[in-house]
Amino acid sequence: SFQLGTSLVGTLGYYATVWYVCKGDNVMGDEWNFFNGLGYMVLGFFGPPVFSIIAHKLTKKKAAIIACNVGILAYGGTWFLYNPDYPLLQILASGGMAFAGASIWMIHGSIGADIVDYDELHTGERREGAFASFGSWILKLGNSLGNGIIPGLILKYSHFDASLPQQTPETLTWIRSSLALFPIAGLTIAILFMLSFPLTKERVIEIRKEL
Numbered sequence: 001s002f003q004l005g006t007s008l009v010g011t012l013g014y015y016a017t018v019w020y021v022c023k024g025d026n027v028m029g030d031e032w033n034f035f036n037g038l039g040y041m042v043l044g045f046f047g048p049p050v051f052s053i054i055a056h057k058l059t060k061k062k063a064a065i066i067a068c069n070v071g072i073l074a075y076g077g078t079w080f081l082y083n084p085d086y087p088l089l090q091i092l093a094s095g096g097m098a099f100a101g102a103s104i105w106m107i108h109g110s111i112g113a114d115i116v117d118y119d120e121l122h123t124g125e126r127r128e129g130a131f132a133s134f135g136s137w138i139l140k141l142g143n144s145l146g147n148g149i150i151p152g153l154i155l156k157y158s159h160f161d162a163s164l165p166q167q168t169p170e171t172l173t174w175i176r177s178s179l180a181l182f183p184i185a186g187l188t189i190a191i192l193f194m195l196s197f198p199l200t201k202e203r204v205i206e207i208r209k210e211l
């Protein structure tokens with residue numbers, strides 16, 4: 001749900017920067033998108049080590065829930081941080097997305113190993129390949145939808161027109177709200193899944209001993 005929710009708006013950040021923050025100035029928009037990417041790279045680098053410490057102190061389950069909440073703050077914050085008067089703030093939003101996303105992926109891999117152990121205990125089969133294949137399929141599905149189909153539909157039904165020097169307020173509202181709400185929905189569902197996740201730290205240790 002995290003991957004699908006966040007990938008669904010994979011390209012809308014660019015449109016929000018160019019058409020809302022920079023008011024249709026493509027040159028300025030491309031410059032700011034470069035700095036957004038730089039912020040994404042830098043803060044994304046720090047996410048995994050920070051959440052590795054959190055996971056060791058609080059358990060992986062709690063760390064995943066915290067990381068999802070950080071993502072909700074980052075994506076929800078785009079409504080305020082993508083600001084024509086203060087364009088520098090959008091770098092903070094972009095960096096926050098990467099900080100949360102990189103952390104979630106790190107924890108996801110570690111929890112995945114625990115699930116494989118649990119599956120082996122109950123089936124007698126070691127099926128990392130099956131789990132990895134399904135995860136990869138979900139990733140590709142999310143990227144396919146998020147980098148083309150869904151953003152295209154949002155732009156179409158919001159009446160986006162690249163030939164106009166500026167977009168209508170309604171169009172910009174569609175873009176900005178979609179950029180925030182789709183990821184928030186996906187991250188909220190991920191939190192609900194994690195709250196019901198049955199494998200505690202103690203149970204994982206027991207499973208390893210039994211195996």
